[in-house]
Amino acid sequence: MRENSGLLQRFRQHALPLLAHRQPILVAVSGGADSLALLHLLVASVADPHLSLHVAHFNHGLRNDAALDAQFVQERAAQLHLSCTVGCWQDRPLTGNLAEQARSARYQFLLATARQSAAFCVTTGHHQDDQAETILERLLRGSGVHGLQAISSSRPLAEEVALIRPLLPFSRAELRNWLQERGITWREDASNALLVARRNRIRHEVMPVLQSVADPALSSRLAATATRMQQTEQALQWMLEQLWPTWEPRQLATGGISLAIAPLCALPEELLYRCLQRCRQQLPEKGMPLGARAVNGFVQRLHSRKRHWSMVVQGMVIERQQDRLLFRLPTGRWN
Numbered sequence: 001m002r003e004n005s006g007l008l009q010r011f012r013q014h015a016l017p018l019l020a021h022r023q024p025i026l027v028a029v030s031g032g033a034d035s036l037a038l039l040h041l042l043v044a045s046v047a048d049p050h051l052s053l054h055v056a057h058f059n060h061g062l063r064n065d066a067a068l069d070a071q072f073v074q075e076r077a078a079q080l081h082l083s084c085t086v087g088c089w090q091d092r093p094l095t096g097n098l099a100e101q102a103r104s105a106r107y108q109f110l111l112a113t114a115r116q117s118a119a120f121c122v123t124t125g126h127h128q129d130d131q132a133e134t135i136l137e138r139l140l141r142g143s144g145v146h147g148l149q150a151i152s153s154s155r156p157l158a159e160e161v162a163l164i165r166p167l168l169p170f171s172r173a174e175l176r177n178w179l180q181e182r183g184i185t186w187r188e189d190a191s192n193a194l195l196v197a198r199r200n201r202i203r204h205e206v207m208p209v210l211q212s213v214a215d216p217a218l219s220s221r222l223a224a225t226a227t228r229m230q231q232t233e234q235a236l237q238w239m240l241e242q243l244w245p246t247w248e249p250r251q252l253a254t255g256g257i258s259l260a261i262a263p264l265c266a267l268p269e270e271l272l273y274r275c276l277q278r279c280r281q282q283l284p285e286k287g288m289p290l291g292a293r294a295v296n297g298f299v300q301r302l303h304s305r306k307r308h309w310s311m312v313v314q315g316m317v318i319e320r321q322q323d324r325l326l327f328r329l330p331t332g333r334w335n
Contacts, residue, residue, distance in 0.1 A: 007170065007178045011041045015166035018154055019121065022162055023052045026119035028110055029076070030057065031069040031187035034125035036076070037175040038167055040184060042123070043080055054117040055084040058106045061092065062191075069187050085113045099197075107157065114161045121162040126151050129172040132222035133202050136210075140198075142292070145270060149233055150226040171219060240274045243267075247275075255284040256328035261302070261320060269299060279327040280316050290314060 019025060027042060029035040039055065046052040057073040059066050070086050077084035087109040093101050110122045134150040141147070157163040167175065179186065195201050211218045248260040257279055264275065273295045280290065294313045301311055301318075302325075310319040312330065319326040 007174060008041060008044055011166065011170070012045050014169055015041070015164075016045060018164050018166055019046075019123075022121040022164070024054060024117060024119045025052055025164075026054050026056050026110065026114045026117060026122045028058075028106075028122060028124045029055050029073050030125070030189070031072045031076075032125070032189055033176050033179060033186040034127055034130075034167065034172065036125075036184060036186045037179055038123060038125040039076070039080070040179070040182070041166075043082075050081055053082050054113075054119055055082050056110055056113045056122075057084065057086045058109045059086060059088045060102050060106070061089050062098075062102065063189070069189075072187050083117070085117070087113065107163075111157050111161060114157070119161065121164045122157055123164045123166055125167055126165045127167040127170050127172055127175060128223045129203075129207075129219050131168055131226050132219040133199060133207065135222045135226055136202050136206060137199060144273075144292070145229055145232050145236065146273075148226065148229040150229070152230065168223065236270055236274060240271060240278065243271070244278075250324075251282075252326075252328075254328065255282075256326060257282050258324045258326045261323055261325050264325065265302060269295060272299060272302070276313065276316075280314075283316060283327070283329055285315070285329055 023046065025042065025046070027035075027039050029039050039053075042053055043049045055073065055077040057070050059070045063069075074084050074086060089102070089105050092098075113119075114122050131151050135148060138147045138150065151165060151168065153166070153168050154162055154164050191197075192200060193204070195204060207218070215221060243263075247263050250258045252258065259275075259279070264272065267275065273290065276290050276295065276298060290313065297311065298313055298318065301309055301320075306320070307322060308320055310317060312318075315329070317326075317328050317330050319328070
């Protein structure tokens with residue numbers, strides 16, 4: 001078997017441009033097949049793995065065998081002569097969305113470890129099937145263009161650290177086949193088979209039905225949809241940049257901003273959403289992303305005949321004064 005053929009060659013063609021000038025690389029490894037495939041593909045692709053790669057594993061402590069996963073990752077890293085950092089979730093919350101809090105804790109650990117190991121990027125094992133499942137999950141939520149971008153191949157994790165997902169073009173099955181051909185074993189997370197979580201039901205029940213009804217290659221088609229949504233988002237952001245000066249933005253001393261109302265009234269909702277997001281980001285305190293309900297409420301007020309009105313949209317006060325809209329924090333003062 002030629003080492004430069006098949007999946008490895010495709011991985012190098014896709015991943016190495018993403019990783020250029022971003023080494024050393026922190027590799028997030030759970031012990032499962034996906035992250036093990038990522039680790040071994042990187043070892044076979046970078047010029048000097050011992051200097052370029054650092055392994056990180058986060059033990060959420062949510063399963064009885066979680067410690068065995070951590071031990072497995074440490075042993076695998078040692079076999080590959082790679083340094084490894086293991087973190088443990090110390091202060092788990094008693095209430096709230098446990099999955100989202102676990103994800104947040106994991107990325108905080110990965111970012112801290114990247115900084116400690118002087119890594120310029122963090123890589124994770126998200127693949128094509130993850131992308132397809134994310135698209136379906138967000139469709140069920142009623143997501144728009146922004147949400148249907150699903151998983152991006154690259155985004156900032158912090159100003160100096162990028163988050164890279166080099167496996168998005170590859171399916172779960174081909175990654176596992178590649179590992180099996182090389183006799184590489186991995187750990188199975190039994191919780192992935194439980195049908196309590198909606199994500200698992202999409203994976204084990206919804207996807208097989210859709211593939212039988214629509215197309216066995218459904219995952220790749222859904223992943224292509226995510227790519228088109230990403231391109232659409234880029235186009236909308238480009239349009240926002242082109243239109244922004246025509247809205248006569250005025251930065252106020254308090255950190256707020258005002259815009260002319262007339263050109264905003266002619267905008268489609270997708271651009272109004274991005275206009276609101278940009279105004280929110282320019283305020284001194286950052287807020288949560290704006291939801292569909294907030295945007296709908298703003299659109300109704302925008303097209304009303306009242307010459308003066310005000311509303312609060314997720315921590316941002318929006319006020320109409322004659323022919324201008326003011327965007328400010330509730331405690332701000334306008335000159």
